[in-house]
Amino acid sequence: MGSKKILLQWLATSSHHKPHMIRRHLGIQFKRFYSLAPQLHPLLVSRAQTLVQDKKELESKLETYDAELQLKFDKITDIIDRYDRLNTVQSEINELEQIAQDPSDEELANEANKELDKLVPEAESLVENLTNKLLPPIKHAERGCILELRPGVGGSEAGLFTADLMNMYIGFASVNGWKYKVEGKSSGAGVVNEAILSIDTPGTYDILRHESGVHRVQRVPQTETKGRVHTSTAAVVVLPKLSEGNEASLKEDERQFKPGEVRIDTMRAGGKGGQHVNTTDSAVRLVHIPTGVTVIQQDERSQPQNKAKAFAVLRARLAELERVEEVAKQKAMRTDQVTTTDRGDKIRTYNYPQNRITDHRCGFSLHDVPGCMNGTKLGELISQVESWEFKERMQDMIAVEAAKK
Amino acid sequence: MARLSPRLIRQAKSISSLLPPLLRANRTIEAAQRELNWIKRELPANEWVKAVEARDRLVPLQYILGNVPFGNITVKCKPGVLIPRSETEAWVIDLSEKVKEVANDEIGIVDACTGTGCIPLLLAHELDKVGVKTRVDAFDVSVEAVNLANENKDSVEGSSGVNFQIGDVFNVNILEHIGVEKVDLVTSNPPYIPFHDYKKSMFEHGIERSVKLYEPQLALVGEYEFYLELLQNIVIPGHAKAFVFEIGYEEQAEFVYEYLRDYSAWRVGIWCDYNDNVRCVIGWNVDTEFVKLKDMCDHLYEPKV
Numbered sequence: 001m002g003s004k005k006i007l008l009q010w011l012a013t014s015s016h017h018k019p020h021m022i023r024r025h026l027g028i029q030f031k032r033f034y035s036l037a038p039q040l041h042p043l044l045v046s047r048a049q050t051l052v053q054d055k056k057e058l059e060s061k062l063e064t065y066d067a068e069l070q071l072k073f074d075k076i077t078d079i080i081d082r083y084d085r086l087n088t089v090q091s092e093i094n095e096l097e098q099i100a101q102d103p104s105d106e107e108l109a110n111e112a113n114k115e116l117d118k119l120v121p122e123a124e125s126l127v128e129n130l131t132n133k134l135l136p137p138i139k140h141a142e143r144g145c146i147l148e149l150r151p152g153v154g155g156s157e158a159g160l161f162t163a164d165l166m167n168m169y170i171g172f173a174s175v176n177g178w179k180y181k182v183e184g185k186s187s188g189a190g191v192v193n194e195a196i197l198s199i200d201t202p203g204t205y206d207i208l209r210h211e212s213g214v215h216r217v218q219r220v221p222q223t224e225t226k227g228r229v230h231t232s233t234a235a236v237v238v239l240p241k242l243s244e245g246n247e248a249s250l251k252e253d254e255r256q257f258k259p260g261e262v263r264i265d266t267m268r269a270g271g272k273g274g275q276h277v278n279t280t281d282s283a284v285r286l287v288h289i290p291t292g293v294t295v296i297q298q299d300e301r302s303q304p305q306n307k308a309k310a311f312a313v314l315r316a317r318l319a320e321l322e323r324v325e326e327v328a329k330q331k332a333m334r335t336d337q338v339t340t341t342d343r344g345d346k347i348r349t350y351n352y353p354q355n356r357i358t359d360h361r362c363g364f365s366l367h368d369v370p371g372c373m374n375g376t377k378l379g380e381l382i383s384q385v386e387s388w389e390f391k392e393r394m395q396d397m398i399a400v401e402a403a404k405k
Numbered sequence: 406m407a408r409l410s411p412r413l414i415r416q417a418k419s420i421s422s423l424l425p426p427l428l429r430a431n432r433t434i435e436a437a438q439r440e441l442n443w444i445k446r447e448l449p450a451n452e453w454v455k456a457v458e459a460r461d462r463l464v465p466l467q468y469i470l471g472n473v474p475f476g477n478i479t480v481k482c483k484p485g486v487l488i489p490r491s492e493t494e495a496w497v498i499d500l501s502e503k504v505k506e507v508a509n510d511e512i513g514i515v516d517a518c519t520g521t522g523c524i525p526l527l528l529a530h531e532l533d534k535v536g537v538k539t540r541v542d543a544f545d546v547s548v549e550a551v552n553l554a555n556e557n558k559d560s561v562e563g564s565s566g567v568n569f570q571i572g573d574v575f576n577v578n579i580l581e582h583i584g585v586e587k588v589d590l591v592t593s594n595p596p597y598i599p600f601h602d603y604k605k606s607m608f609e610h611g612i613e614r615s616v617k618l619y620e621p622q623l624a625l626v627g628e629y630e631f632y633l634e635l636l637q638n639i640v641i642p643g644h645a646k647a648f649v650f651e652i653g654y655e656e657q658a659e660f661v662y663e664y665l666r667d668y669s670a671w672r673v674g675i676w677c678d679y680n681d682n683v684r685c686v687i688g689w690n691v692d693t694e695f696v697k698l699k700d701m702c703d704h705l706y707e708p709k710v
Contacts (some may be wrong), residue, residue, distance in 0.1 A: 186438070247477055266679040273682050274492050274626050274653050275598055277613045280431075280440060280466045282491065301443055302474030303491050304498065 037093040040086065044134045048083045051076050064395040079133050093119050097199040101258040111268045135393060138206060139323050140240035145205035146183070146316055147197040147238050152214060154232020157221040159191025161350075162234040164373055165215060169208075171375020173199055183309075184299050205240045210385045211321075211345075212238045212376045219352035229353060233346070245312030247304055253311035257393065262314070263287040266303065287312045293317050348381075357381065360386035419580070423453055426461035440466060447472075463615040473550070476501075476527045478561050483509065485549040487624035489523040492678040493594055493651060496685050497524050499676070500649055501531035503701055507694040508537045515585060515639055516543035517574045517593040520624060522554030524592050526561045533563025542583045544572030547623060574634045580643055586701040590695070591636055594651040596627035629660045634687075636664050640688070647695035648688050649676075658686040662706045674702030 040048070093116060099105075099110040147392045149166055151158035166185075173180040178201040186193045200206070216233050224230060243249040264284040271277060283298035284306040295317065297310040348359045350369060357372050358365045363383040371377035409428050417424040417434055423444075427437035444456045447470050458468050467473040467482040474480075475489050476498050482488050504512065512532065516525040525541040532539045545551050554569040572583050573633070580586070598612060605611025615675050616625070634648060640648050650660055659673050665671040670692055676685035687702055689695040699705070 186435075264679075271607065272610060272612075272653060273678060273680050274490055274651065274684060275487070275596070276602075276611070276616065276653065277593075277607070278465045278467070278488055278490070278616050278620065280443075281436065298439060299442070300474075304476060305474065344408070 013138045015365040037090045037097075038120065038127045039090075040083075040127050040130055041224075041390070043391075044131060047134050047394075047397070048079065048130070052080055055080060058288070079130065079176060082130055082133075082214050083128055086123060086130065087121070089119055089123045089126065093123060132384060135397060138209075140242070140327075141206035141318060142202055143205045144198070144200045144202055144240050144241040145208050145238055146313065147199070147208065147211070147236060148200065149192070149197070149237075150235050151193065152233035152235050154217075155228060156191045156223065157217075157230055158234055159193060160222065161215075161217045161232055162195065163192040164217075165234055165236065166197065168373050168378060169197055169211075169375075172378045173197075173204075173375070175375050175379075176201075178204055184297075200241070205238065207382060207386075209238045209240075209384055210389065211236050214346045215348050215350065216346055217350045217352070219350075237320070239313070239316035240323075241312070242315045242319060243312045245309040247308050250304070250308040250311055253315055256315060257288075261289055262311075264307070265291060282306055284310050286314050288314060288318065291318065291321065293321070359385055361385055364388075411426055423457050426457040430460050430466075438553055443470065463618055465615055465619055468619065470513065475523045476531070478523075478530050480521045480523045480526070481553060481557050481560075482521060482554050483549070484619060485621055486547065486553050487520045487620055489521055492682075492684050493523065494527075495678060496649065496651070496676055497527050497592075498531075499701055500592070500698075501528050503697055504528070504532060505535050505537070507697045508532065509694075510536070511538045512540070512589050513585070513587065514539065514541040514590045514592060515580075515583070515588045515643065515645075516541060517572075517579075517591070517635055517639060518595045518624070519543040519545045519554055520547075520550050520594070521569070522550075522557045522569055524594060525567050526554075526557055526564050528565050528592070530561050530563045537564045541567040542570070542585050542588075543567060544569065544570045544574075544579070544583055546573045547621070550624075557696075574631060574638060577638055579638050585643060588639070589644050589647070590646045591635065591639050591643070591648040593631075593648075594652070595631035595635065596623070596625050597631070597651065597653040597657060598625050599628040599654075600626050629657060632657055632661050633664065636661065641668075646690050646693035647698050649698070650686050652683060652686050655683045658683060658706075661686045661688065672699065672708055673704075673706045674699060675704040676701055677703040 010246070051084040055073070055076050058069060058076065058300065062069055062073060096116050096119070098113045100109045100116060102109060109195045147169055149162050151162045166182075170180065170182075178199050180197060180199045183196040183198045184197045202317075214233050215233050216231060218229055219233050220227055221230050221232075243253050263286070265287070268285065280301065281298075282301055283296060284303060286307075287296045288294075295310045297306040297313065300306045300309070347361055348357065350357050350372075352369055355369050356365050356367050357369060359381055362384050364381065366372055366377060366381050368377050372381065409432075414425050414428065414598040415436070417437060420434070420438070421441065424437050425433070428434075431437040431440060438459070441457070443466070444453055445605050448456055459469050459521060460466060465482075465488055468484050471483070472479050472481050473489055477492050480489055513527060514528065516522075519525060522544045525543045525551055529539045529541055543554065545554065548571060549569050551569050556568055558564050558569065570583050574577055574593075576582055580588075580707055601621070602611050603617070607613050612625070632652075635648070637649060639645065650661070655675070659671070665673055665688060670690045671688055672691055673686060673688045675683050676687055678684040687698050689698045
């Protein structure tokens with residue numbers, strides 16, 4: 001395999017994570033066509049510029065000391081300092097690039113390249129840092145996650161598709177070397193009725209939360225005799241993993257709720273109980289009274305273990321609910337409702353006859369169904385959604401800023 | 406019990422041929438599937454058929470799998486010894502939390518009619534975690550029970566202070582027999598099903614067939630006599646500070662309350678399980694730190710005047 005091919009392949013698999021690195025390698029390999037200076041997204045640049053304005057206003061107010069304002073001022077100053085430094089580094093990089101590309105003085109070009117090796121990573125880390133500081137953080141981004149999969153419309157074909165999705169996520173987890181566990185799987189006659197996959201590796205929630213929603217499949221089911229294409233769906237819910245869900249974490253989980261906020265039912269038959277009966281039913285049901293969210297756990301033989309798991313799931317569901325509401329609130333502030341991505345909850349279509357998977361949020365199509373379903377190509381789709389979401393979030397943020405003024 | 410419908414059996418068979426034999430004990434496909442999962446998880450594949458066949462004869466799943474989870478520990482189960490119940494598990498967990506609050510560095514416990522040893526082993530395990538030195542003298546009249554309890558002791562962390570011996574609660578010198586002079590806390594899950602209920606089926610408020618067929622009558626049949634002996638032979642002569650006894654009927658709690666009428670320092674309350682059945686009678690001496698056990702009670706008896 002030629003080195004160009006290797007690079008292109010790398011570009012295809014990991015371009016989302018290290019765009020600047022790749023540009024740099026391409027630049028060394030071939031002629032540089034564009035600057036390799038890492039750039040801050042234009043929307044973030046405009047946000048940084050409004051901060052400069054804010055700083056001036058704060059300065060005039062701070063003539064009389066105010067601890068709270070001072071703190072805000074320091075925060076803004078820190079961001080602006082970094083932003084200024086980024087501008088300086090970027091212009092230095094641009095100049096050095098000119099020198100490096102000049103064929104007349106090889107020694108000087110080498111020097112310039114050496115300098116670039118130092119400056120580009122610095123700019124990269126500045127861009128990353130500023131992006132994080134300028135965008136409001138994603139709640140629970142650093143957590144692991146719980147995936148819940150359920151069939152939607154389409155009968156047993158939907159159950160088969162749910163099993164396929166489950167295998168896709170298991171494949172994706174193994175490709176990435178994540179620790180995962182199938183927590184619960186109820187199936188009958190080859191179809192999955194419900195599956196719960198728990199991924200412990202921190203930060204996986206931030207990646208997989210994009211998978212929440214209804215997934216639609218269009219294909220000829222195995223059970224179909226006349227070769228007709230059917231459309232079925234499966235629902236995926238991704239929750240942040242806030243606790244381990246074992247007896248050690250139970251107390252901490254219970255403390256999150258006020259007394260009386262959660263009703264705990266153990267689902268046993270009535271009657272005398274105790275020595276009179278010898279039941280194996282260990283199901284636990286939790287009802288969160290303010291929201292009505294209900295969780296049932298019954299996979300373990302031990303009732304306390306089921307209870308601990310149920311509390312972990314309840315916390316995760318409530319956290320997700322809170323996050324979704326927050327996002328909706330921010331969206332509501334946006335005046336330009338131009339995006340028409342809202343097709344119910346349907347986020348993605350898997351079209352087998354056309355070997356195509358389309359994500360309806362970002363409009364991206366991947367033409368490799370088997371590659372996606374075994375988990376190796378799913379990352380590509382997710383990174384497209386990630387960059388779409390990044391732009392969305394910035395537009396939301398600008399709308400929120402505008403509403404404040 | 407109502408006959409299983411042929412439709413239900415056919416439906417179970419379409420999922421797995423191992424499922425229909427589990428329906429007799431479980432009645433629903435979902436419950437049967439859960440048991441099948443546990444059987445598959447805990448037993449080697451060549452024992453699955455034998456296991457579901459035994460379950461079809463209503464052998465308790467805990468005897469088939471050979472164990473039962475009990476709080477944070479797992480307790481071995483064998484025919485001839487009563488299987489620990491989840492109600493017992495619940496009150497022992499509650500009690501261990503309370504004892505953690507009141508115990509200083511040391512506590513002396515006597516557990517009567519110990520069976521598998523589940524109560525003292527879980528208490529010792531939990532208290533060991535918070536650094537309380539626990540000495541438990543537990544006894545049972547059955548040799549099988551004491552042997553099994555000793556086996557269980559080997560697999561439970563923090564149980565070195567637990568001793569199991571053969572002993573009879575009807576022996577007036579039982580404390581001397583097991584070598585105890587003074588005790589802080591007395592626990593027991595004595596037989597509490599009156600013989601007239603033992604003979605009845607579930608539908609007449611009696612007992613489950615699986616219990617009647619496979620669990621030892623010795624560990625099940627009793628009425629007031631055990632509570633009388635526990636108080637007379639252990640609580641009072643051992644100067645206990647508190648006790649927790651499992652019960653099946655409110656009358657048994659009343660009996661204990663009536664007995665303690667003559668002792669002005671004692672208070673009595675009731676602990677109810679998750680089905681709101683009365684499950685424990687709890688007593689404490691008001692002049693001791695165990696007055697805290699009051700917080701566990703769902704119902705308190707009036708102090709006597």
